Amino acid sequence: MRWRAYGEHAALLDCDSLAQTIAAHATVSSARPAGITELVPGARSLLVVETPGSGALSAVRDLLSGADLEHPPAGEPREITLDVTYDGEDLDLVARDAGVSTEDVVRLHTGAVYTVAFTGFAPGFGYLTGLPEPLRQPRLSSPHTRVPPGSVGIAGEFTGVYPRVSPGGWRLIGHTRTVLFDPRADPPTLLAPGDRVRFRCAG
Known part of the structure; x- marks a missing residue:
C-alpha cells in the first residue's frame, strides 16, 4: 500500500488488490477515527478526507499500518x-x-x-x-x-x-x-x- 497526498485535507491510499481495498475500508469504517468526513473506496484505492486540523489522516495511517488486513473486522453490514x-x-x-x-x-x-x-x-x-x-x-x-x-x-x-x-x-x-x-x-x-x-x- 502507498499513501499519496490528495489536496490539503485528504489522502489517497493505493492498494495492491480489491480485497485489500475492501479490508482497509472495513478497518477504517469500524474504528471511525474522529475527524474523518468521508471515505471513498475504489477498485484499488481508498480516499480519506479529514476535517481540517483534526489529525485524522495521521490516525488512519497509524491504524492501517498496524492492522491485520487479512482478517478485517466483519462489522454489522446492512x-x-x-x-x-x-x-x-x-x-x-x-x-x-x-x-x-x-x-x-x-x-x-x-x-x-x-x-x-x-x-x-x-x-x-x-x-x-x-x-x-x-x-x-x-x-x-x-x-x-x-x-x-x-x-x-x-x-x-x-x-x-x-x-x-x-x-x-x-x-x-x-x-x-x-x-x-x-x-x-x-x-x-x-x-x-x-x-x-x-x-x-x-x-
Missing part, C-alpha cells in the same frame, strides 16, 4: 434484497459461455451473497463482489447503446444494477423494479460500500 426478473437479453449468451442452462444462471446468481465493494460509473451504481466463478465473463465486445434502468448485469468479477438509462457493456441477465438512485431521498443512493446484497427471483 442486508438488502433485490427482486429480479431474469429476462435479460444476454441471459442465453451468459448461459452458453458458462456451459450451463439459463435456469442454472438464475440459481447461481441468486444463490450468492454479494458485497458492495465500491460505487461509481453513475450515481447509485454499486460494484458487487461475490459473483460465482462460472458467471465471471468479460464485458460485451459491442456495448449496448441503451440499457434500461434497473437492468442487472455481470462483467468480470462483478455484478450490478444500472440505476438509470445509459450505454453499457455489461451482460444483461434481468431487471429489478427497485429504485437505486433518487436525488430527493436521504440518502439518495440505495447501496453503499460494505452493504450485503442478495438477489431474489421474482419470476
Whole structure:
C-alpha cells in the first residue's frame, strides 16, 4: 500500500488488490477515527478526507499500518434484497459461455451473497463482489447503446444494477423494479460500500 497526498485535507491510499481495498475500508469504517468526513473506496484505492486540523489522516495511517488486513473486522453490514426478473437479453449468451442452462444462471446468481465493494460509473451504481466463478465473463465486445434502468448485469468479477438509462457493456441477465438512485431521498443512493446484497427471483 502507498499513501499519496490528495489536496490539503485528504489522502489517497493505493492498494495492491480489491480485497485489500475492501479490508482497509472495513478497518477504517469500524474504528471511525474522529475527524474523518468521508471515505471513498475504489477498485484499488481508498480516499480519506479529514476535517481540517483534526489529525485524522495521521490516525488512519497509524491504524492501517498496524492492522491485520487479512482478517478485517466483519462489522454489522446492512442486508438488502433485490427482486429480479431474469429476462435479460444476454441471459442465453451468459448461459452458453458458462456451459450451463439459463435456469442454472438464475440459481447461481441468486444463490450468492454479494458485497458492495465500491460505487461509481453513475450515481447509485454499486460494484458487487461475490459473483460465482462460472458467471465471471468479460464485458460485451459491442456495448449496448441503451440499457434500461434497473437492468442487472455481470462483467468480470462483478455484478450490478444500472440505476438509470445509459450505454453499457455489461451482460444483461434481468431487471429489478427497485429504485437505486433518487436525488430527493436521504440518502439518495440505495447501496453503499460494505452493504450485503442478495438477489431474489421474482419470476
